[in-house]
Amino acid sequence: MATTYDFKKVSVIADGAFITGFMDGEPIQVEKNEDDIVAHVGADGDVTYAESADQTGTITLNLKQTSSSLPHLQQLRKSKKIFPIQIIDSNNGTYRAGGSEARIVKMPSRSWGTEVQGVEVQIHVADLTEA
Known part of the structure; x- marks a missing residue:
């Protein structure tokens, strides 16, 4: 079965503003900062999984130097504002x-x-969720 992927159906919204002006290649990356679990193996081989409470993650945007979104992102940094961010892939x-x-x-x-x-x-996202 053939499918179609269209990057234009991927949106990044930071503090209510749609981010535009992405570089070619892999312009959006999402990564959790820690694993979801930590495995503990006892001397007898018994394994216990500890759930990690760390829900932080990093979103990296690779934009063109001419992106009209850079001033908005610079203002968010200068203001030290905590803001919402969403990546939505409608493909x-x-x-x-x-x-x-x-x-x-x-x-x-x-x-x-x-x-x-x-x-x-x-x-940096303090409460990263993926669905």
């Missing part, structure tokens, strides 16, 4: 990731050249 069923408590880790270094450069923005 073949909906995937969602994000949280209500996010902060910009730091604005990336910038460079200029004869080609459009990528700008990587890291966002």
Whole structure:
């Protein structure tokens, strides 16, 4: 069965604003900061799983240096505001990731050249959920 994927059906919404101006390649990455469980193996081989309470994660956006969303993200960083962020993928069923408590880790270094450069923005999410 053939399927179609369209990046235009993927949205990132940070503090109510749709983020635009993504670089080519892998412009959006979501990663939990810790594993969901920690396995403990006893001397006799008995295994116990401890549930991790760490729900933090990192969302990394790779934007073009010309992205009209960069001033919005810079303002969120300068204001030190805790904001909601959501990633919604409407391709073949909906995937969602994000949280209500996010902060910009730091604005990336910038460079200029004869080609459009990528700008990587890291966002820490205190309550990352994926569905």
